[in-house]
Amino acid sequence: MDHFLYRGGTLYAEDVPVAEIAASVGTPFYVYSTATLERHFRLFDEALEGMDHLVCYAMKAASNQAILKTLAALGAGMDVVSGGEYMRARAAGVPGEKIVFSGVGKTKDEMRLALEGGIRQFNIESEPEMIALNAVALELGLRAPITVRVNPDVDAKTHAKIATGKSENKFGIPIARARAVYAEAAALPGLEVIGIDVHIGSQLTNLAPFAQAYAKVAELTEVLRADGHDIRRLDLGGGLGIPYTRSNTAPPLPTEYGAMIRETVGHLGCEIEIEPGRLIAGNAGLLVSEVIYVKSGEDRDFLILDAAMNDLIRPAMYDAWHDIIPVIEPQAGTAQQPYDIVGPICESGDTFARARMMPPLAAGDLVAFRSAGAYGAVMASEYNTRPLTPEVLVHGHQFAVIRTRPTFDEMINRDTIPEWL
Ligand SMILES: *Cc1c(COP(=O)(O)O)cnc(C)c1O
16 A cells, blocks of 8 residues: 555645655656655564564665655664665664665775764675674674574575575575584674574565574574574564555555564564565655656557656666556546657667557656665666756655655766866
8 A cells, every 4th residue: 555546536645746846856856755755664673563673674664864864764674785885774773773884885984983983783795894894803802792693595486686595696605504603603702692583585475584584593493592692683584565456456565574584583583673665755756756757669659758767777787577557547438559668768678578568648748656665766877967856755645755856067067177178
């Protein structure tokens, strides 16, 4: 459920007509719904009620300061994957003790930043990383709280580019090596072993791979405890998928996910962390764009939009489907026709959809990409010197630009000219 619905024949974001935002901000732009963000966060929080837990929003999905503040106000922790994200979380007012640092290639500078600023835990992904963190912690006279990310070798049955829990992936350490790695960690005086971490992939639409992975983590918890490690926290990662189209069967709900967590690891008495990103932000955002031209081709018509692959790369990168809907609601019974929906960039990959059935559209009409809130704006670039897409946040009747569209001068002036030119 989200808060982007037609009312009186036009699309609204909560209580604001999308067309009104377009008139004020210009297209293309991203728009997020506060109520949807809040609803999704609460679904996870409530699904784990009764267990000691923290929902750490995986902010790489959508990391605007206003989004982080919205979630932080509800008590969200953050899962960060870079020094920049750590600084963004802190700037939004999230305390260090609610920030988890994930990622396979943390640099010593990033480790120092987080250790000095305060951190809940580092999720360690390799032995060299463990050794580096130990050195940085000792240098600062601190002990770094860690979990080790284990790779449970389960098939997440998702797109290859977002599967992370198979042994062939670069993530974590093989679960079979966990005892040796934990023994090594326990011997390093700059580290404090506090738990286990696992994350098997993104856009999972079935609970079975999660359940398999979590069962392996439960077993490992007992083994490591028997080895003398104080395993008191389990970070179970993110990855629960969202419905990208209304015609598909819906993925499991956070409540079902929570029940499965209780079943698989609930008996261990550990504090539970989860790191959802996509499910919190994905259906809380639209990308809104205007039709520039309708071009008749030999065997199909093209809708040429003012949004392009630089604004939303998911279709080009992951073959992702986004429902694309007209902002003016089509009259009941309007005949649909197939369009190839494309952007203006000179690459064939700049195609959002092929032969998509749409009501007839004309230049100047607005369309909205649904489910664009996660891995949308954060992956945008200025390819073709197209200004970075602005972001807007709606809250009831109010809306505010939360990231402005840069001017051409601002873009150009970021370049600097060497003295010999
Ligand atoms: C990307 C990522 C997440 C979030 O995944 P979603 O599919 O957006 O929920 C959580 N944890 C880690 C370690 C990640 O890399």
